[in-house]
Amino acid sequence: MSHNNFYITTPIYYPSGEPHMGHAYSSILADVFARFKRNDNFKVYFLTGTDEHGLKIQKAAEKNNYAPLDYCNKISKIFKDLANKINLSNDDFIRTTESRHHKSVIDIWNRLVKSGDIYLSKYKGWYSVSDEAYYNADEIIEKDGKKFSAFSGSSVEWVEEDSFFFKLSSWEKKLLEFYDINKKFILPVSRRNEVINFVKSGLKDLSVSRTSFTWGIKVPGNNKHIIYVWLDALTNYLSALNYPNINDELYKNFWPASLHVIGKDILRFHAIYWPAFLLAAKIDPPVRIFSHGWILSGDKKMSKSKGNILNPIEVIDTYGIDELRYYLMKEVPHGSDGSISLKSLENCINSDLANNYGNLCQRIFSFIKNNCSNVVSKTKNISTSDKKLIEQTEKITKDLRNIMDEQNLNNYIKSVINISFLTNKYINDEEPWKLKKTNIEKMNNILHISLEQIAKIYILINTIITNKTTKVLDALNLNKKSRNFSFLDGKKIFDDKIQISELDILFKKIS
Numbered sequence: 001m002s003h004n005n006f007y008i009t010t011p012i013y014y015p016s017g018e019p020h021m022g023h024a025y026s027s028i029l030a031d032v033f034a035r036f037k038r039n040d041n042f043k044v045y046f047l048t049g050t051d052e053h054g055l056k057i058q059k060a061a062e063k064n065n066y067a068p069l070d071y072c073n074k075i076s077k078i079f080k081d082l083a084n085k086i087n088l089s090n091d092d093f094i095r096t097t098e099s100r101h102h103k104s105v106i107d108i109w110n111r112l113v114k115s116g117d118i119y120l121s122k123y124k125g126w127y128s129v130s131d132e133a134y135y136n137a138d139e140i141i142e143k144d145g146k147k148f149s150a151f152s153g154s155s156v157e158w159v160e161e162d163s164f165f166f167k168l169s170s171w172e173k174k175l176l177e178f179y180d181i182n183k184k185f186i187l188p189v190s191r192r193n194e195v196i197n198f199v200k201s202g203l204k205d206l207s208v209s210r211t212s213f214t215w216g217i218k219v220p221g222n223n224k225h226i227i228y229v230w231l232d233a234l235t236n237y238l239s240a241l242n243y244p245n246i247n248d249e250l251y252k253n254f255w256p257a258s259l260h261v262i263g264k265d266i267l268r269f270h271a272i273y274w275p276a277f278l279l280a281a282k283i284d285p286p287v288r289i290f291s292h293g294w295i296l297s298g299d300k301k302m303s304k305s306k307g308n309i310l311n312p313i314e315v316i317d318t319y320g321i322d323e324l325r326y327y328l329m330k331e332v333p334h335g336s337d338g339s340i341s342l343k344s345l346e347n348c349i350n351s352d353l354a355n356n357y358g359n360l361c362q363r364i365f366s367f368i369k370n371n372c373s374n375v376v377s378k379t380k381n382i383s384t385s386d387k388k389l390i391e392q393t394e395k396i397t398k399d400l401r402n403i404m405d406e407q408n409l410n411n412y413i414k415s416v417i418n419i420s421f422l423t424n425k426y427i428n429d430e431e432p433w434k435l436k437k438t439n440i441e442k443m444n445n446i447l448h449i450s451l452e453q454i455a456k457i458y459i460l461i462n463t464i465i466t467n468k469t470t471k472v473l474d475a476l477n478l479n480k481k482s483r484n485f486s487f488l489d490g491k492k493i494f495d496d497k498i499q500i501s502e503l504d505i506l507f508k509k510i511s
């Protein structure tokens, strides 16, 4: 894969119920990284989709009186519609019931058999259908006579059945070496440490087939066994690139994946099982697993089973998608959990969107409309305060690539807020309105520099706020080709006079 290509994925969602804010968060986060790389002239492939096999889906379909595939067709479409509603810029939407995926899973299975990593035995232990995960006895807690996973809190059942196993135990040392060589394979560092400690405490072989239900991909040459849904699901990242056709342009251009964005609950699968399967199958593991925290409601994970869901569609219909995207990205701290509420969403809309970004634009646009007939000529002489603002902005922007290469979106947002703050302060200090009669050239310079700053701010933030930033960049008559990050390398956005167009109020304050 070339250095200028970037393959990024969201987790593929279980179509077992309606999508909620946690799902929207995970997807929007990945979307922001995808858009950042596109703005930075990378060739990006961004994947999302649905994870449709396994007992969890079979049970959900039965409960709703559907055949599994009919149920998946129905719910997968709801996730696809959500992707549109939240402005995901995904290039593909994969469903694990598609034949392209089936081929890919069979190939991986055969490779693992060929490498001697799979053997037949019997599984005896705990299983959580909700997590589709096996748990050791020391990971189980008992409450009111019922057993739960101490890790996720989901209920578990005792399973005893014939099963194929993957020799995960034999990959323990190689995984630790892999983490050691690839220091940033798992971010944030706290999650990396968690994974390394877990692997160091000893890995057991992993059951990779089930025989007590039918909804899934059959083990090749064995009708009784269904391939474990996580081995099936993780392979989606390869199937979307037309693996096993390794000569396919997509595979050649985009594997290994640059970034899998996932929630902390599915870290083990991505950071332990996935690289172990791939190393065993002699395929390069992905470059980075970034694990985000949970969206909480109060102090609990937002989830269907807890009944504390904020419906993303309702929030978008009331407040707007730009508003929700910005709020979620700002409010949830880097790699940690974040509690959300409508009250704090409203505060964020008023303080950041209306007062900060929105006000900066509106005051400059209306001044130029009323005093300069919508045209600002090119800056001629740079004053000390102009220079100061330009240098302060450069100092902030020069770190942005590194910040985003570590998925630190909170610092990115802080940087943009800071540029907006500095620009507002510059305008207040320079008082262009006082220069109309005395120094029209200086007034023009100030306005030209302010518009250049506004363009930078809105290009940076259009990774998050996708609609209203376009309105501003259109009103600046900035051509589409120039809406990229070349200014991060010190290039100017406007080399000439700037003609502006009408700009409506961007963000309405909520009272």
Ligand code: MSP
Pocket: 010, 011, 012, 013, 014, 021, 022, 023, 025, 026, 051, 233, 234, 235, 236, 261, 262, 263, 264, 265, 266, 293, 294, 295, 296, 301, 302, 303
């Ligand atoms: N199907 C698996 C993923 C397979 S990837 C090969 C799965 N699906 S899921 O629908 O349960 O969750 C998808 C993603 O949503 C996960 O990354 C999970 O962490 C995230 N979220 C689900 N609830 C969440 C919150 N309340 N908050 C933030 N993200 C959470 O796991």
